[in-house]
Amino acid sequence: MSNETETTEIVNEEVHEEVVADHSETEATKTHEEVSHEVTLFAEPVFHVGNFPVTNSLINSWVTVFIIVLFALALKRRIKRIPEGIQNAFEIIVEGALNLADSVTGDRKKSQKVFPIVFAIFIFVLINNWLGLVPGIGSVGFIEEGGGHSVFIPFFRGGTADLNTTLALALFAVIGSNVFGVVIVGAWKYMNKFINIEAIAEIPKKIRKDPAIIFVNPIKAFVGIIEIIGEFAKIASLSFRLFGNVFAGEVLLSSMAVIFAFVLPVPFMFLEVIVGIIQAIIFAMLTLVYFTIASTEEEH
DSSP, rough: HHHHHHHHHHHHHHHHHHHHHHHHHHHHHHHHHHOOOOOOSSSOOOEEETTTEEEEHHHHHHHHHHHHHHHHHHHHHEEESOOTTTTHHHHHHHHHHHHHHHHSOOOOOHHHHHHHHHHHHHHHHHHHHOOOOOOOTTSEEEEETTTTTTEESSOOGGGGGGGHHHHHHHHHHEEEEEEEHHHOOOOOHHTTTOOHHHHHHHHHHHTTTOOOOOOOOOOOHHHHHHHHHHHHHHHHHHHHHHHHHHHHHHHHHHHHHHHHHTTHHHHHHHHHHHHHHHHHHHHHHHHHHHHHHTTTOTOO
């Protein structure tokens, strides 16, 4: 009887160990599934304010604005008549940026009118691009369970890696350039750039002296329709260019970090720092070009 009891106890212990091992494997598998996260094209909502979803890219954009405001206030307190230190460095940067703007506008007065908007866009895009490279951005978050599976949602995501942010910036740039054109050129002249009423109205007046006007002026009116299409093309071009480059950079860094966790991702980090500067400059310069074109009368 004692042998049978001992055998039974040994079997029970083995079964218990197997159950514990299976449970541990299940927990490990579950944990592995929970921490898995794929880079998505869309920004994930972190919380809701009523029916409005607050995404991780929007939070990152708020952080960018907060950094800019804090830095501007700190710099304002240290402004002196004779610049030194960081003030001197920023004055050199601003003066260089103004000279670059002059090369596009061809007029310092016009550059001074547009520069605050363009430079603010440059700083916002640049910091957003760089924040996406900070360790913890995209890797610190929470686990949301639903639909039979768990999804990891990061608290922060690069603002410019979200099409919503780049689309908003593009809309601001294009709409702002059109408003600027109306203010500088005048509403009537500027609207004739798109719907050339003057060209149609001139046909009855000048057809006797210049019969070719009946062919030329309708073409001018038709070009206005192309200009309208061009305005929408600007929005698509600005938004998709910035989003595509920044998002592709994040995917590249994530892939390199998964394949080779150490050393190898470092050169790509430096590459993305440079790409962040270049993309911010391109976006700002294109915005400046749009403002300059909008403020130029059609005949010029």
